[in-house]
Amino acid sequence: MRFSLLSVARQGLAGNEGWPEQWRSPEPKAAYDAIVVGAGGHGLGAAYYMAREHGLRNVAVLDKGWLGGGNTGRNTTIIRSNYLWEESEAIYEHAMKLWEGLAEELNYNVMYSARGVMMLAHNTHDVQSFQRHVAANQLAGIDNEWLTPQEAKAFCPILNIEKTIRYPIVGAALQRRGGTARHDAVAWGYARGADRLGVDIIQNCEVKGIRRDASGAVAGVETTKGFIATKKLGVVAAGNTSVVMGMAGVRMPLESYPLQALVSEPVKPIMPCVVMSNTIHAYMSQSDKGEMVIGAGTDAYTSYSQTGGLHIANHTLDAICELFPVVRRLRMLRNWGGIVDVTPDRSPIIGKTPVPGLFVNCGWGTGGFKATPGSAHVFAHTVATGEPHPIAAPSISIASAPGG
Amino acid sequence: MLLIPCPWCEAERPELEFRYGGEAHVARAADPASVDDAQWAQFLFFRTNPRGLHAERWRHVAGCGRFFNCLRDTVSDRIVATYKAGEPRPDAGALATGGAS
Ligand SMILES: Cc1cc2nc3c(=O)[nH]c(=O)nc-3n(C[C@H](O)[C@H](O)[C@H](O)COP(=O)(O)OP(=O)(O)OC[C@H]3O[C@@H](n4cnc5c(N)ncnc54)[C@H](O)[C@@H]3O)c2cc1C
Ligand SMILES: [Zn+2]
Numbered sequence: 443m444r445f446s447l448l449s450v451a452r453q454g455l456a457g458n459e460g461w462p463e464q465w466r467s468p469e470p471k472a473a474y475d476a477i478v479v480g481a482g483g484h485g486l487g488a489a490y491y492m493a494r495e496h497g498l499r500n501v502a503v504l505d506k507g508w509l510g511g512g513n514t515g516r517n518t519t520i521i522r523s524n525y526l527w528e529e530s531e532a533i534y535e536h537a538m539k540l541w542e543g544l545a546e547e548l549n550y551n552v553m554y555s556a557r558g559v560m561m562l563a564h565n566t567h568d569v570q571s572f573q574r575h576v577a578a579n580q581l582a583g584i585d586n587e588w589l590t591p592q593e594a595k596a597f598c599p600i601l602n603i604e605k606t607i608r609y610p611i612v613g614a615a616l617q618r619r620g621g622t623a624r625h626d627a628v629a630w631g632y633a634r635g636a637d638r639l640g641v642d643i644i645q646n647c648e649v650k651g652i653r654r655d656a657s658g659a660v661a662g663v664e665t666t667k668g669f670i671a672t673k674k675l676g677v678v679a680a681g682n683t684s685v686v687m688g689m690a691g692v693r694m695p696l697e698s699y700p701l702q703a704l705v706s707e708p709v710k711p712i713m714p715c716v717v718m719s720n721t722i723h724a725y726m727s728q729s730d731k732g733e734m735v736i737g738a739g740t741d742a743y744t745s746y747s748q749t750g751g752l753h754i755a756n757h758t759l760d761a762i763c764e765l766f767p768v769v770r771r772l773r774m775l776r777n778w779g780g781i782v783d784v785t786p787d788r789s790p791i792i793g794k795t796p797v798p799g800l801f802v803n804c805g806w807g808t809g810g811f812k813a814t815p816g817s818a819h820v821f822a823h824t825v826a827t828g829e830p831h832p833i834a835a836p837s838i839s840i841a842s843a844p845g846g
Numbered sequence: 847m848l849l850i851p852c853p854w855c856e857a858e859r860p861e862l863e864f865r866y867g868g869e870a871h872v873a874r875a876a877d878p879a880s881v882d883d884a885q886w887a888q889f890l891f892f893r894t895n896p897r898g899l900h901a902e903r904w905r906h907v908a909g910c911g912r913f914f915n916c917l918r919d920t921v922s923d924r925i926v927a928t929y930k931a932g933e934p935r936p937d938a939g940a941l942a943t944g945g946a947s
């Protein structure tokens with residue numbers, strides 16, 4: 443059933459008891475044309491675009507837990523596209539453009555809110571680096587502007603710009619189109635959209651092995667619900683990518699680290715935008731429920747535990763209390779962790795692998811929520827056509843550089 | 847926060863006293879000139895990243911200042927053993943049957 447003013451009014455009058463299930467819960471078929479491992483936003487979105495843009499309808503998405511239960515449902519939902527390198531600008535801006543129309547595309551309110559993302563500079567290095575970003579972004583047609591501390595405070599009145607604090611704010615880079623979206627709604631919207639196009643979403647189905655035929659190509663996956671055949675396998679398993687790719691004997695340049703977030707008790711609206719400081723590891727925005735949503739840094743060591751050390755969250759709260767003295771007496775309601783897959787250069791990987799039929803989308807690390815629609819769209823192309831999308835193709839500048 | 851037994855100090859200390867040093871036993875080629883790009887890439891960028899026992903380097907920066915290695919379960923974060931740099935990786939099977947101490 444589509445969401446419209448009429449359907450909402452009609453269901454409302456009937457006590458909201460007539461809404462159908464948003465997606466089916468089918469048992470796996472014996473075989474699919476393509477299988478996606480991981481029902482996070484990136485995996486569900488990839489299946490959606492495979493069905494919608496590439497006519498692949500006999501597709502399954504498998505998840506060992508519930509859909510959206512990985513990093514998609516655990517992140518602080520910061521969306522922006524003001525990255526430095528052309529390759530990054532291309533994928534994140536592709537995503538940004540898709541965010542702008544996503545609710546309409548999916549007929550699902552993903553609550554994308556372009557409330558502005560402000561990145562704080564605390565020292566000379568930050569100033570130089572952010573101003574370089576601003577210049578590079580403007581050349582690429584991506585909005586990003588430099589603010590003085592006073593302008594930053596005008597944009598976010600609860601910001602402390604005193605010069606006497608430990609890490610004073612000396613300026614900020616602002617992307618006005620940046621903002622937030624409702625993470626669960628992104629997963630649910632893609633799940634519903636994919637399901638309606640015939641994609642089977644199979645939860646509580648862990649992939650335990652990848653079977654290959656005599657030529658070495660993918661033949662299917664061993665799962666907790668039995669063997670499922672496929673010739674195209676897309677792995678989108680975030681923090682568990684190394685483990686899943688290892689099932690096909692492929693080693694990945696990834697390490698998995700815990701990353702934490704926490705939310706406060708809800709309060710009236712006090713913060714109109716997103717503020718982030720990479721330098722002192724503090725990220726904050728206010729959810730529509732009124733909770734202050736706070737992101738911390740990663741732990742020092744690799745782990746799959748989905749929890750992080752208390753000292754990491756504490757360190758972030760020290761910074762938050764200094765930047766926003768008004769929140770000092772708020773109580774924190776919940777604290778959790780996700781496992782992020784980090785590449786050596788912190789750039790994602792979307793592409794083919796040495797194993798025919800095996801594709802991978804990973805390495806989004808601490809910042810892949812913002813990329814969800816773009817990553818999903820590009821990966822759908824990669825799996826469906828067997829070749830990289832131009833945005834994810836090995837870049838010409840690298841390929842033609844002297845010495846490879 | 848981890849409680850880490852430093853094998854040099856022979857004492858458990860909070861993680862804050864230590865600096866993590868990445869996967870252990872990743873040996874640099876003895877003759878770097880003979881190594882091709884693919885092998886360099888393996889050395890520089892590829893790590894085991896296991897879901898389970900991980901051998902890793904730590905340095906007791908705010909203590910004795912020395913490097914050592916640690917076997918930790920990356921699912922429970924439980925430390926199974928720590929041992930001095932240069933010593934071989936302990937046999938996890940033997941440690942397990944030796945009982946938790
Ligand atoms: C605390 C925190 C804060 C963050 N903040 C931000 C932010 O503000 N902005 C931003 O852009 N990004 C942020 N990120 C990063 C972002 O969450 C991720 O990059 C992004 O959500 C990854 O999406 P995904 O769909 O690839 O992964 P996931 O949502 O993690 O999906 C992967 C799925 O694979 C499944 N899976 C794994 N192994 C198997 C298996 N063997 N069989 C079957 N299924 C399997 C998992 O169950 C999981 O559901 C944050 C991350 C965390 C943890
Ligand atoms: Zn010591």
